[in-house]
Amino acid sequence: MLSLVVKAHGGPEVLEIADLPEPELGAHDVRVRVAASAVNPIDLSTRSGRLGAAGLVSSAPRLGLGWDLAGEVDAVGPAVETVAVGEAVIGLRDVLVQPGAQAETVTVDESALAPAPRDWSWEERAALPLCGLTASGALEGARARTGDTVLVTGAAGAVGGFVLELARDRGISAVAAVRAGQEARARALGAQDVIVVPDEPGRLGVEVRRRWRGGVDAVVDTALTGIGAHEALRSGGTFVTLVRPFSPPPIRGTRVVVHEVAADGRALAGLSRIADLGRLTPRVTEVLPLARAADAHRLLEAGGLDGRVVLCP
Numbered sequence: 001m002l003s004l005v006v007k008a009h010g011g012p013e014v015l016e017i018a019d020l021p022e023p024e025l026g027a028h029d030v031r032v033r034v035a036a037s038a039v040n041p042i043d044l045s046t047r048s049g050r051l052g053a054a055g056l057v058s059s060a061p062r063l064g065l066g067w068d069l070a071g072e073v074d075a076v077g078p079a080v081e082t083v084a085v086g087e088a089v090i091g092l093r094d095v096l097v098q099p100g101a102q103a104e105t106v107t108v109d110e111s112a113l114a115p116a117p118r119d120w121s122w123e124e125r126a127a128l129p130l131c132g133l134t135a136s137g138a139l140e141g142a143r144a145r146t147g148d149t150v151l152v153t154g155a156a157g158a159v160g161g162f163v164l165e166l167a168r169d170r171g172i173s174a175v176a177a178v179r180a181g182q183e184a185r186a187r188a189l190g191a192q193d194v195i196v197v198p199d200e201p202g203r204l205g206v207e208v209r210r211r212w213r214g215g216v217d218a219v220v221d222t223a224l225t226g227i228g229a230h231e232a233l234r235s236g237g238t239f240v241t242l243v244r245p246f247s248p249p250p251i252r253g254t255r256v257v258v259h260e261v262a263a264d265g266r267a268l269a270g271l272s273r274i275a276d277l278g279r280l281t282p283r284v285t286e287v288l289p290l291a292r293a294a295d296a297h298r299l300l301e302a303g304g305l306d307g308r309v310v311l312c313p
Contacts, residue, residue, distance in 0.1 A: 002313065003103035004065045004293050009049030012294035012301075018062070020099055023107040027079035030110050032089060036126035036287075037101040038068040038308040039296045047297065065293075066102030066311070067093050070116055070125035080110045082265070088116040090272065092129040092263040102290060104313045114268035117275035124282035127158070127308040131283060132271040134242065134261045135162035135222075139170070141240045141257040142218035146171035149216045151208060151232050154223030155191060156182035156306050158283045159242070163220050164189040169279050175216060177204060177223070185306060189281060197223075205231025221246070230254070283307035 005018045025031060043065045073087045083089060091113040093101050100106070116125045138159075144150045150167060154160040155176030167174040168190030176186035176194045183194045195207055205228060209215055215234035223229075224246040230239050235252040240259050250256040274280050285307040288296050296309040 001099075001104045002290065003099035004290060004311070005062050005099065006047050006065065007062050009047065012047070012297040014047065015065070015293045015297065017290060017293075018099075020103075022105060023098075025075060025077045025107060026109075027077045028110050029077040029107050030073055030080055030083055030089075030113060031075040031105055031107045032069055032071040032091070032113070033074040033105050034069055034101060034103060034313050035071040035122035036310050036312050037066040037070070037103075038127045038130065038310050039102075039293075039300055040067060040130050040308070041300065042067060042130075043102075044297055044301060062098075064098050064100030064103065066100035066106075068126050068129045068308075069093060069101035069106055069108075070122050070128075071106075074105060076110075082110050083113055088125075089113045090116045090125050090129050090268060091265065092133060092261070092268070094263050102293065102311050102313070108263070111265050112263035114265045114272050117272050117280075120275060120282055123284050123287045123310045123312065126310050127283050128271060128275065128280075129268055130261060131158045131308065132162050132280070133264060133267055134159050134259070135166055136267060136271060137261060138220045138222070138240045138242065138259045139163055139166050139172075141259045142220055142238050143255075144170075144172045144218045144238075147173070148218060149173040149175060149192075149212060150218040150220060151175045151177060151216045151229065152191075153177040153197075153204075153219070153221045153225045153229050155186045155189070155194075157222060158306070158308050160220075160222040161185075161189045161283060161306070162280065163222065164191050165280055166274075169274060175208065175212075177208075177225075177229070182306070197225075202228050202231070204228045208232035230256075284310055286310070287312060289313075
């Protein structure tokens with residue numbers, strides 16, 4: 001079974017394709033024949049060693065890459081009840097699962113899987129789990145309700161775009177903070193209003209408050225803007241960030257949440273249903289074979305993408 005791994009940290013050149021034995025199936029395990037797997041920033045951090053240096057993954061002689069997966073169920077453990085062989089599924093692997101999802105097959109607990117959106121391609125399906133669950137969880141963490149206004153930074157990106165669509169779906173007014181040239185895309189994804197991020201640091205909050213006196217009800221900071229975006233938040237509002245070092249202090253009675261995504265088949269099934277209703281937009285920029293994983297990492301590191309690069313075994 002071929003799998004993308006790293007045995008030494010460094011640049012994209014350290015990526016290897018290894019031939020590994022198939023993992024044994026536990027009682028609640030499901031083996032999925034992978035059709036596609038998206039490349040995410042966490043893959044870059046694993047490869048470079050940043051994840052290990054931060055104490056977020058234990059040292060090992062070999063680390064498998066890939067978290068998102070889309071494919072067909074190939075085999076199930078004796079206690080599995082929710083999926084059957086031959087079903088099309090999407091999922092998010094757990095941190096303890098080795099090898100990773102960028103492989104010919106991956107074995108995960110049944111609780112991490114959900115039915116795949118019916119009308120999406122395998123590549124589009126693979127780009128939903130991590131970004132979609134991150135967006136959904138961040139919006140829930142913001143405690144935004146129908147009629148509230150939420151500022152979304154990085155709103156044209158893979159996670160931010162899903163936040164815009166989910167906010168629209170829930171009757172929440174979304175203000176998109178984007179780079180110049182991304183305004184039309186943000187509006188197409190559901191933004192009620194769009195702000196081009198100023199070149200001058202610290203001006204984002206000023207620009208937002210010019211239009212919303214007192215500030216917005218919540219901020220989902222997918223661009224890791226930090227305190228600059230927090231200044232757009234009203235007193236007592238909620239600020240959601242995705243990475244702890246970029247978390248501002250909870251000043252002015254605000255609530256600051258660090259949202260970390262987790263494998264959740266039930267939540268993922270909900271996203272799949274929304275996708276089937278046509279209310280989520282697939283987010284794929286490039287599709288490459290597994291052998292070109294290094295090119296995929298270089299594309300993601302270069303930035304400026306409005307979707308995910310997907311690898312197909």
